[in-house]
Every structure is written in C-alpha cells, then in structure tokens.
Amino acid sequence: MTTTASLKRAASALGFPSEMQVCRLSPEQETGPYYITNELLRSDIVEGKPGVPLSLRLVLLDARTCRPLPNIAVDIWHCDALGLYSGFTKQNPIGPGGPPPGFDPQHPGNRPGPPEGRMGPPPLNHPTDQLTFLRGIQMSDGNGAVNFRTIFPGCYMGRTNHIHFKVRVGSQAAERSYRAEHTSHTGQVFFPEELAVQLMQQEPYNKHKIQRTTQAEDAVYNDQEGELSVARITPFHPEISAAGLRAELIAAVNPDATPADARRGRPGFLPPPGQR
DSSP states (O other): OHHHHHHHHHHHHHTTTSHHHHHHHHOOHHHHHHHOOSOOOOOOOTOOOOOEEEEEEEEEEETTOOOOOOOOEEEEEETTTTOOOOOOOOOOOTTTTTTTTTOOOOOGOOOOOOTOOOOOOOOOOOOOOOOOOEEEEEOOOHHHHHHHEEEEEOOTTOOOOOOHHHHHESSSSTEEOOSSSSEEEEEBOOOOHHHHHHHSSSSSSSSSSSSOOOOOHHEEEHHHTTTBOEEEEEEETTTEEEEEEEEEEEEEETTTTOOOOTTTTTTOOOOOOOOO
16 A cells, blocks of 8 residues: 555655645546547647647556556547537537527526436447547656646536546557557546636637536536546636646556446446555
C-alpha cells in the first residue's frame, strides 16, 4: 500500500498540493457514444475552433506504486463550443431528427436525462463525417504527463462540460496514430461548476441556445464519481478567465487492469481493497 509520505512526495514532484491523494485509483467513467479509434498523434487539437484557450495536462501514475507511467497513450476527445463532436457533426446535438415544433430549449422541463431505468452507457453512434477537430493522442513523457492545446469544452443536452480520455498500453505509435487493444482506464475531465457557468455566458458558448445541464443534473458526474475527476484550474491571466486556462488532473491507473464498463445508476469499476 502506498504510504502517506510517498503520496506527498509524488504530489509535490508533480506540482500539486502535497495533501492530494494522488495515488488513489481514479474512478472509471463511461466512454460515451462519440469515441473514434486511431485518431491523430498530436498535441494541438484546436483546428481553428473558437473558444476559451485551454492547456490540458494529464499526469498518469501507477496506482500500485505511485510512480509515473511513461510511454502510455492517452486519447482525448470533446465537443466544441456548440456541443458538436467531430466525426458526428451531421447529428443534431438536441437529438435525432431535431427538436419538435414549438420546442423551447430554454425551458427547464426540456432538459433530457438518461432514459428511466437505463443502467448501461449510451450506445455508440456511427460517424457521419471525416472531421478531426478536438481529438488527439499523446504519449506520456518520463514524468507520466501528456499535454494538449485545446479549448474549454461546450456542452449539450443531458451532459455537463467535460473532456473524455482513454489510457491505452501495449503497442507503439504507427504512422500518425497509435494502435493498441488494451485500455487500462476510461475517464472524463470535469471542471469547477462556477467556472463553467461563467464561461457558458460568454461568446461563442452563448450562441448554443440550450439550457445547460449542471453537474448536479449530470448522471455520469453523479453516478461515476465525477467529483474525483475535477481538474485543477489556473487562469493565464489572474482576473480574466476568458484569456485562457490551464487544467491539470492526475489519473492513477493500474496499467495491467481491464476495468469493466462504467454504468449509470451504480458505481463503475471497483478496484481491489487497498487501491482506492
């Protein structure tokens, strides 16, 4: 079991507060319906998409030893300011077929939640285009870190602001992508609620005329321990969040594990005793 002293040393070495339990096994969160395999190996994934600049740093630690995990592939993907994912831009973010006549997206009663009684993740969708914005893969460095240049994610009906990521091992980079069958962890990055509320009132996010789903209303956040996956945020400018943000999150994973799919309505992967 990792000692308190090693936890503090690991957090300090990574630039995080020493009281953080950095080697607590990170909770699994669902993949969602918009994952695409074999994305580009790159750190800059913006592709000209408008939004608040975001520098995202993920640090991978071995939950068993509290040591960094180098040479591990991390895929990230997220929606743009208007709630659209590349690869699926022909799908209406409000839902299949678009809104019904007289639909008012601002009305609280029109916020969708998960279908009643559903316990599993949403089904995967089929891509509708070849676009690649806000998707990419990076290999972790000697400190277990990956860095991406992106934008603060928007939101869409039923989900609060978030970024998806997968941790994959067991292969090597191939051409401009990375191929591996073994996924050790699937997670999501969340953000302080008050920050998301503030940013969604600014351009270009406020052009998306829907009622934002809060963290309290998000089934993934609430059922899959999203509170343990909230990034530490530092603004580029101390008083202007819209000027750009740095987001940092530690993901403590077992690279040899094969976690079960996270489920809504009950906890996801439960690690062996002593690893949480």
